[in-house]
Amino acid sequence: MKKRSAFVMIIPGLVILAVCLFLPLLRVLIPSLHTGEYPLSAYVTFFQDEYYRKIFVRTVKVACLTTGFCMVLGVPTAYFISRCSKKWRGILLSVSIFPMMTNSVIRSFAWINILGSNGLINRLLITAGIVEKPLKLLYTDFAIIIGSVYLFLPLMIVTVAGVMENIGDDMMEAALSLGADRIRAFMKVIFPMSLPGIIVGGILVFTGTLTAYTTPQLLGGNKNMVLSTFIYQRAMTVGDWDGAAVISLIMIVVTLAVIKGFNSLAARLDKRGGDHA
Amino acid sequence: MRKNKMLTVFAVFVFGFLILPLIIITITAFGKGSAITFPIESFSVKWFVKVFTIKSFRISFLTSLEIAMLATVIALLVGIPAAYALARSGLKGKGLIKSVFLSPTIVPGIVIGFVLYQFLVLSLRVPVFIGLLAGHFMVTLPYVIRVVGSSLEQFDFSTEEAAWSLGCGKIRAFFKVVLPNITSGISAAFMLAFINSFNNIPVSMFLSGPGVSTFPANLMNYIEYNYDPTVSAVSVLLMAVTVLMMVIVDKTLGIAALAK
Secondary structure, eight states, rough: OOHHHHHHHHHHHHHHHIIIIHHHHHHTTTTTEEEEEEEESHHHHHHHHHEEEEEEEHHHHHHHHHHHHHHHHHHHHHHHHHOOHHHHHHHHHHHHHHHHHSSSHHHHHHHHHSSSSSHHHHHHHTTSSSSOOOOOOSSSSSHHHHHHHHHHHHHHHHHHHHHHHSSSSHHHHHHTTTTTOOOIIIIIHHHTTTTTHHHHHHHHHHHHHEEEEEEEEIIIITTTTOOOOOOOOOOIIOOOOHHHHHHHHHHHHHHHHHHHHHHHHHHHHHHHHHHOO | OOOOHHHHHHHHHHHHHHHHHHHHHHHHHTTTSSSSSSSSSSBOOOOHHHHHHHHHHHHHHHHHHHHHHHHHHHHHHHHHHHHHHHHOOOOHHHHHHHHHGGGGHHHHOHHHHHIIIIIIIIIIIIOOOHHHHHHHHHHHHHOOOOOOHHHTTTSHHHHHHHHHTTTOOHHIIIIIIIIITTHHHHHHHHHHHHHHHHHOHHHHHHHHTTOOOOHHHHHHHHHHHHHSSSHHHHHHHHHHHHHHHHHHEEEEEEEEGOOO
C-alpha cells in the first residue's frame, strides 16, 4: 500500500483523538503540575493531607483485594470451563458473559438488595436470631470490594478461559501419569501455561476496579469515597477543579504504573519458565 | 477426562455467586409492596407499568440509544480504515500508532468526561451533546481497532492481491474482497462497542446538561433518591433485551464473539 493512502486512512482517527482526548487532557492536567509555590506542590499537598491519602489508600486496597479475589475465584472456574464438553462450555461462557453485558448500575443495585439494612443477609440473620439489629454491611469498604468482585469476576473468567482452551488435555494427563497429584499438576503445568491470560485478566480487573465509578458510588456511599467518586465530588459539589485535575493525573499515572508492573512481572516469570525448559 | 468433584463444587459456587443476585432482582420486580422485599409477599406487575410512565427514563433511554449508535457508527467509519491501514501498510511506527488508537482504554472514564467537560464544553462552548458523543467515541473506538484488527490479521491478503492483478481497482477490491471477509469481525465490534457505550456511566457523569442525560446515569440518580421495585423492573426489562441480543449473537456470530 502506498504510504500516502495509508496516511489518509489513519489521519481522521488521529485528528479526533488529538482534539477530543489528548489536547483536553494536556490543557486540563498540565497546569496542575505548576499550581502552588513550587512545581508539583499540588501533588505534595495531596499526599500530605490525611483525608486524601486515606482515599488513595482505600482505592488501591480495593483494587488489590478485588484482583486477588477475582484470580482465586476466576482461575479455577476458567479451568473448569475449559475442560467441559463443547456444549457446556458454550452454556457456561454465556452465563459468564451475561453479567458483563448487564449494566453496572443493575449489578450494584443487586448488592444493595442483598447487603442493605433491610436486605437479604440481614433479614436472614435476624430471622435466625443470630443478630438483633441489622449489621452495617452496605456503605462500607467491604461492600465496594464484593461489588467490584461481582463486577469484574466474569471478565477474569472469560479472559483466562480463552487461554486455557488452547492447552490440551494431554498436558494434564502427562503430569498425572508421571505421578503428580491434581493440584500439583495444575500448579506446575496448567498455571504457568495460562499465566499470560491471567496477567491480562489481572491488568483488566485492577485498572477496571481502580477507575470504576458506579459501584463505589452506589455501594460505598459518600463516606467511603475512592479516587473516581472523589474527582466528581471535588469538581461538581465543591467546585475544586484544580483538585479534580490533580486526582485525574494521579489515576492515570497509577494505571500506567500498574500495567507496566504487571507486564514486567509477566516478562520475568516468562524468563524463569524459559530457563527450566 | 475424569471430572474433579471439588472443582465442580467450586464452579457451582462461583456461578451461583454470579447468577443469584440477578435472580433476586428479577423476583423482587414482581412484588406488590412499595418496599423491595425478598421473598415477595404478593405478585404484581405494576412496577413494570410504572417504568413506562417515568418521563426522564423515556427521554434518557432515547438519548442513550442515539449516543451509542452515533458513537459506534463514527468509530466504525474511522476505525475500519485505520485498522486496515495498520494491518496492510509497511508504515513506520505501526505499533506506536496502534497504541495511540487504543490509548483511550488507559484513561479512566471519569477523567475523559472531566477533561472533555472542561475543555470542550466550558472553554470552547461546544454543546454538551457533542461532548458526550466525543466521550462515547473514546469508549467505542478501541473495540473497533482491536476486534476488526484481529479479524484482519486472520485474513489472507493474497486474495486481495489476486483481485488487483485481475484488474480490480484498489478501492473496489477493498469493498468487494476484503470487507465481505471481515463482516463477522465488524459485527462483533459493532455489538461490543454499542453495548459498552450504552452501559457506560463514568464518561457521562460530567457530560450531562439540561435535557442531555444518559439512561444508566439517570437510573443511578433514581436509585440514590428512591428505593422501590421500579429499578428492579427496569433491570428485568434490560436483562430481557440482553438475553435476546445474546441469543441473536450466538446464532449468527457465536457467543465467543462477545468474549473479546
